[in-house]
Amino acid sequence: MNNNLLPIAKEGFSRIGFTILAFIIFAILDLELLEFFSFLTLIFFIFVYRNPERMIPNFEQMSVVSPVDGVLISIEELENEEYAYKLEINSSYLNVSLLRTPLSSKIETIDIKHGARLSQLSPLARDVNERVEVVFQDSHENNVKVSHMLKQSFDDIKLDVITKQNLVQGSRYGLMVNGITTVYLPQNFRVNVSVGQELNASQTLVGYFS
Template identity: 90%
Template sequence: MTIRKKKIVEKKMNNNLLPVAKEGFSRIGFTILAFIIFAILDLELLEFFSFLTLIFFIFVYRNPERMIPNFEQMSVVSPVDGVVLSIEELENKEYAYKIEINSSYLNVSLLRAPLSSSVENINIKHGARLSQTSLLSRDINERVELIFQDTHENKIKVSHILKQSFDDIKLDVITKQNLVQGSRYGLMVNGITTIYLPQNFRVNVSIGQELNASQSLVGYFS
């Protein structure tokens, strides 16, 4: 990565401090415009619906500031807000555990770095947005996979899969970029996040537990 490109990326991340995520600016702007037009034309029903839509978008794209807890250096935190759906042991040389987290429209949609690390790989697959109950959703829905690696060469994989959503998965990160634990790297509205963890990891969550991105501890590398 060139120095100039790296500075541009860092500037983009540091400017993402408004109460509403920048990914929602266009939808919120168009909704405000529609509200004004309907108000001028005295179309009360459409004005009311546009107002409700505006409140919905502001809620979905909210961008709260969060105090990052002082966890140990080898810790991993949740990259998303949501509820733990499952925890599985894998028969895999690279990853030994898989944790699935369900995020809904009620959760903050921002994605945050699970550990201080470098983004080693990004894989984006565009696809459908079927309901979670559909048998095909895990295979054909839109998804993004990222691999994070810290300075001790501990590596984890994070997969984000959309459910029924009106927006794409947004990423504000590039490969080989260094991230601080808890920093924002993208946005996903209504989806499933899967964290793949290596053998030298101690899981610290349970099924049904509610997690907050950057604030909930997933576990530690041993």
């Protein structure tokens, strides 16, 4: 995915292909209603799996950018030795689904937990929904943990990276359709965003390490 420069993310190829096939079959059989619905489904999949190329701003070396598109819904201070801040970002079907590396780093750990896809309003969602946790570590041994949790979605969380892999800030590393992303930051970090702000993956500066 890091080198995928096509306008559509490769994870969407199969769904788009099957939808095109269904559209052709319904057109041949003159099933106009099904043909219309398959056309709408095709447009929906193209929109959800769009893969825009973005100009990466030239931030400082110690910077962290947003890993996803979405709205910042909370900033919480933690009483934790490893992480002092927790930021939650809500992404919907209207947002670009690609995940982008928050800082130039290597991947320390990847933890994948398969599960349900309940609404975020469900009290069980945070316990049973599918989630992926990735810990990034930069050359100064600063750690940033990013947790992606699905809400109601038709697709799994996709990762296209492995542990110990080196990534450049802003590069693609996965895909999540409709979910909540939580970013954990250490004590030596200065947060540069505010609740309610619209964030763009790889383009919105979250803050700096001091």
